[in-house]
Amino acid sequence: MLMTRASEYALLSLIVLAKAGHALDADTLSKELNISKSFLAKILQSLARQGILNSYKGVNGGFELARKSSEITVLEVMEAAEGKSPAVFSCSPSQDDCPSNKAMSCGLWPFLNRLQGKVDAFLGILTLEAILEE
Numbered sequence: 001m002l003m004t005r006a007s008e009y010a011l012l013s014l015i016v017l018a019k020a021g022h023a024l025d026a027d028t029l030s031k032e033l034n035i036s037k038s039f040l041a042k043i044l045q046s047l048a049r050q051g052i053l054n055s056y057k058g059v060n061g062g063f064e065l066a067r068k069s070s071e072i073t074v075l076e077v078m079e080a081a082e083g084k085s086p087a088v089f090s091c092s093p094s095q096d097d098c099p100s101n102k103a104m105s106c107g108l109w110p111f112l113n114r115l116q117g118k119v120d121a122f123l124g125i126l127t128l129e130a131i132l133e134e
Helices: 005-020 026-033 037-049 074-082 109-125 128-133
Strands: 053-056 062-065
Touching (some): 005 026, 005 074, 005 128, 026 037, 026 062, 037 062
Antiparallel strands (some): 053 062
């Protein structure tokens, strides 16, 4: 459950924009990545609302990185794309999210919660720049 299509498309778009070094419109990005333009446009707007992208309207409009790739973390991209923090399992972020409502007596939840913390920490230090360097 950690990496949804929205998160994947957000990261792929940021990679293309970082490599381009200038603004690209949603149509160009959707063709480059072979992604639905309407779905991608929603993701790009979410990234712009969170200050990850700058959005420009008009004939020469489009999207570009709002910050250096070294200042954009994968965690914040995923949170912006999903509208919430990414979860390894649906119950891992909080005992309140337990689908069976038995988190207080669940022997697995403490482990899943620790795993979630480690994943969040890793994604919080993993930058777009690091991905570009791979």
